[in-house]
Amino acid sequence: MNKRTNTIKIIILSAFMLLAAVVFSSREAYASDIRGQDIYQLFFNFNSDSYTVEENDVITLSANTNIPADCVSVEYILSNNCAQIESYTGNFNEVRIKGNACGITEIIAEVKVKYYNEDGSEGTYVIVAKTTVNVLPGAEYISEQTVYRAAGSGGYALSVINFHEGILEWSSSNPLVASVDEKGVVNPLSEGQAYITAVLTRPSGIKESYTCSFYVTNPVISVTASNLAKDAYMNITVSGTAGEAVWYSSDTGVATVYSNVYEGQAPGAIITAVKTGSAVISVNVDGITLNCNITVTDPQLKKDFYVTVRGTKQIINITGLNDASRVVYSTSDSRVATVSSTGVVTAKAIGYAAIVASVDGTELTVSVNVGKKKGVKAVLNALKAEGAVYSQARRMQKGYYDCSSLVWRSYAPVKIYFGDRYYAPVAANEAKYLVKHKKTVAVKNINRLNKLRPGDLLFFKGNKNGRYKNIYHVAIYMGQQGESYDGKVYSYGRMIHANGSNVSQSFIYNKDKVAVIGRPAK
Numbered sequence: 001m002n003k004r005t006n007t008i009k010i011i012i013l014s015a016f017m018l019l020a021a022v023v024f025s026s027r028e029a030y031a032s033d034i035r036g037q038d039i040y041q042l043f044f045n046f047n048s049d050s051y052t053v054e055e056n057d058v059i060t061l062s063a064n065t066n067i068p069a070d071c072v073s074v075e076y077i078l079s080n081n082c083a084q085i086e087s088y089t090g091n092f093n094e095v096r097i098k099g100n101a102c103g104i105t106e107i108i109a110e111v112k113v114k115y116y117n118e119d120g121s122e123g124t125y126v127i128v129a130k131t132t133v134n135v136l137p138g139a140e141y142i143s144e145q146t147v148y149r150a151a152g153s154g155g156y157a158l159s160v161i162n163f164h165e166g167i168l169e170w171s172s173s174n175p176l177v178a179s180v181d182e183k184g185v186v187n188p189l190s191e192g193q194a195y196i197t198a199v200l201t202r203p204s205g206i207k208e209s210y211t212c213s214f215y216v217t218n219p220v221i222s223v224t225a226s227n228l229a230k231d232a233y234m235n236i237t238v239s240g241t242a243g244e245a246v247w248y249s250s251d252t253g254v255a256t257v258y259s260n261v262y263e264g265q266a267p268g269a270i271i272t273a274v275k276t277g278s279a280v281i282s283v284n285v286d287g288i289t290l291n292c293n294i295t296v297t298d299p300q301l302k303k304d305f306y307v308t309v310r311g312t313k314q315i316i317n318i319t320g321l322n323d324a325s326r327v328v329y330s331t332s333d334s335r336v337a338t339v340s341s342t343g344v345v346t347a348k349a350i351g352y353a354a355i356v357a358s359v360d361g362t363e364l365t366v367s368v369n370v371g372k373k374k375g376v377k378a379v380l381n382a383l384k385a386e387g388a389v390y391s392q393a394r395r396m397q398k399g400y401y402d403c404s405s406l407v408w409r410s411y412a413p414v415k416i417y418f419g420d421r422y423y424a425p426v427a428a429n430e431a432k433y434l435v436k437h438k439k440t441v442a443v444k445n446i447n448r449l450n451k452l453r454p455g456d457l458l459f460f461k462g463n464k465n466g467r468y469k470n471i472y473h474v475a476i477y478m479g480q481q482g483e484s485y486d487g488k489v490y491s492y493g494r495m496i497h498a499n500g501s502n503v504s505q506s507f508i509y510n511k512d513k514v515a516v517i518g519r520p521a522k
Helices: 005-028 036-039 373-384 403-414 426-437 443-447
Strands: 044-045 050-054 058-065 070-077 085-087 093-100 103-116 123-135 145-149 167-172 177-180 185-188 194-199 208-217 227-229 235-238 245-249 255-259 268-273 277-285 288-297 303-308 313-315 328-331 337-339 344-347 352-361 362-370 455-463 470-485 488-498 502-508 515-516
Touching: 036 070, 036 103, 044 103, 044 123, 050 058, 070 085, 070 277, 085 268, 085 352, 093 103, 093 123, 145 185, 167 177, 167 328, 167 403, 177 194, 185 208, 227 235, 227 268, 245 255, 255 277, 268 277, 303 373, 303 470, 337 352, 344 362, 344 443, 352 470, 352 488, 373 403, 373 470, 403 426, 403 470, 403 488, 426 455, 426 470, 426 515, 443 515
Parallel strands: 050 123, 145 208, 227 288, 303 362
Antiparallel strands: 044 058, 058 093, 070 103, 085 093, 103 123, 167 194, 177 185, 194 208, 235 268, 245 277, 255 268, 277 288, 313 344, 328 352, 337 344, 352 362, 362 470, 455 470, 455 515, 470 488, 488 502
């Protein structure tokens, strides 16, 4: 035998071993393998030969079995429609049956059991179990005890459940509100309440009556058309009814709607704007559909922060609106700044005012900070340097700044030099100069922003560095930035500084590290 023949035998043997491993793995997929010699010991039978159930009721049929669930499949067969299968358990030994109509239904369970012979081949063994379900007449009752239906919404059918024999007569306590025909179809005519009564006369002459409170309503939706700003939300309600309402949106990508009604309240929902576009919000209530057309806008302020002096005027510019948008302006402090109905802001006095523009269900806040001319000019000069590169080595060159040179170069045009007309002192020396010349305010004002003014200087202390008050950094206070939430305005301090990377704006941080607050234009 040559080497090639040996190689071929090895390959064939390897393939056979791989195939055997696959077969073994497949069989291991079943938790319980049943051998052919064991199948006659298996059983599946219902606990009772017959069961009874009333119409429209449900009963559970139980079975005894010793067959593992992963080796069996069951098919239930019903002889007629007097009963129907509601559900059955995962191990197939319980099945829920609902009674549909009077009569007897035979239920057959065909149980198919998977097993393996000694040679590894697969087989199926079938066990058949039978039982019957007798569906009996249930007690009569009216299909609904309370109904809300809009006037003019069309006929609404009532019935007596489980009615089989006798004479059934319908009547209305108020035919002008709701009339009813001989088949129990109610016609809602005008707003009000009527009692719809069904009288059942049995063959024995005994009478039974069943009553439904029928409310004829006049549902009115609170909003039929509205703008709604992106990410804003609005409440919408339906008056004139306490009936159940189902809400939906024609385009949930534009606007969503969720019911927020509580028991005893009129139907209501919350509409949330998702993205610009149009959607129809609809509500099905009392047999009619009411609509609200929503247009989603995207209001944006072109500028939301101003540093200015008394007597100036600014115009608020808002984009992303449409012809139906209506802007309402208000000011948090009319002593500092007023605003006209057209969005013209007039600076009145030193301080801070938040101008709030309410439009399309959202609030936009414009921060107006009014200061003295030199301090305001220093802030505006610093803003011109925003984005410039930080460098201590090149701090006095065009396009480069460190924290103290930004301060000096912002104030130099208004002839404030911190003791040196030609070169910027370091931050500690700028602070020392201001303290010496009594151009400071109390440090506690760092937590009382209404006491600060645009152009004030915040000097920060660090570890011991041998300099005045261990000061290592300075920033220029710009003013307050306001934001509006649920009708209230909150604000935080804003500053501009050379932060070690570039000249940039930020909120005030490390308040506990502020050692001196300077006011050069004092």
